[in-house]
Amino acid sequence: KAGVTQTPRYLIKTRGQQVTLSCSPISGHRSVSWYQQTPGQGLQFLFEYFSETQRNKGNFPGRFSGRQFSNSRSEMNVSTLELGDSALYLCASSLGAGRYGYTFGSGTRLTVV
Amino acid sequence: GQQLNQSPQSMFIQEGEDVSMNCTSSSIFNTWLWYKQDPGEGPVLLIALYKAGELTSNGRLTAQFGITRKDSFLNISASIPSDVGIYFCAGQVSGTYKYIFGTGTRLKVLA
Numbered sequence: 082k083a084g085v086t087q088t089p090r091y092l093i094k095t096r097g098q099q100v101t102l103s104c105s106p107i108s109g110h111r112s113v114s115w116y117q118q119t120p121g122q123g124l125q126f127l128f129e130y131f132s133e134t135q136r137n138k139g140n141f142p143g144r145f146s147g148r149q150f151s152n153s154r155s156e157m158n159v160s161t162l163e164l165g166d167s168a169l170y171l172c173a174s175s176l177g178a179g180r181y182g183y184t185f186g187s188g189t190r191l192t193v194v
Numbered sequence: 195g196q197q198l199n200q201s202p203q204s205m206f207i208q209e210g211e212d213v214s215m216n217c218t219s220s221s222i223f224n225t226w227l228w229y230k231q232d233p234g235e236g237p238v239l240l241i242a243l244y245k246a247g248e249l250t251s252n253g254r255l256t257a258q259f260g261i262t263r264k265d266s267f268l269n270i271s272a273s274i275p276s277d278v279g280i281y282f283c284a285g286q287v288s289g290t291y292k293y294i295f296g297t298g299t300r301l302k303v304l305a
Contacts, residue, residue, distance in 0.1 A: 124295035185236030
């Protein structure tokens with residue numbers, strides 16, 4: 082059974098650009114969450130989607146957005162990139178409400194220069 | 195952002211020793227999860243805990259859901275070199291689908 086797939090693995094962008102990251106959850110998983118991981122702030126919750134609806138959102142500016150498609154695949158978008166957006170972005174999927182834990186992908190390493 | 199207090203931040207131990215780490219919070223959680231992360235990879239779920247007082251094992255790992263629902267503990271017995279990595283706790287905020295992660299415990303095992 083395939084795990085959570087995130088693409089691309091690595092990305093370098095220039096300040097001011099925008100970026101879209103993709104996540105394909107485990108087959109049958111309908112909940113997808115996104116996290117930002119940095120050395121200074123650890124793992125920070127961005128948002129969670131279930132059946133194409135955003136159910137929870139973390140404390141990030143509106144430049145961070147996401148969506149989920151009918152096949153449960155999810156994308157997150159960051160507009161007007163800042164140097165501080167450099168981080169490992171992790172996607173995680175779960176069957177339902179996440180009560181049984183989330184399975185993480187390997188992440189997308191975003192570097193903003 | 196919100197985070198759990200996880201301790202210790204890092205630890206060096208000798209192979210074969212037992213390890214203990216814990217997470218505490220001012221908030222009550224419905225579920226506690228423990229993850230391990232290797233360099234360049236996403237966290238991998240080790241143990242999930244669903245009710246106060248619950249004690250669950252996974253091989254050499256044992257975790258407990260604190261009675262107050264505000265803390266959790268992870269023990270690793272007879273550590274081996276492949277236990278090296280960063281261990282995270284995560285708590286599910288009551289009434290939401292959101293998890294808050296601890297700051298991580300970096301474990302280094304000396305052979």
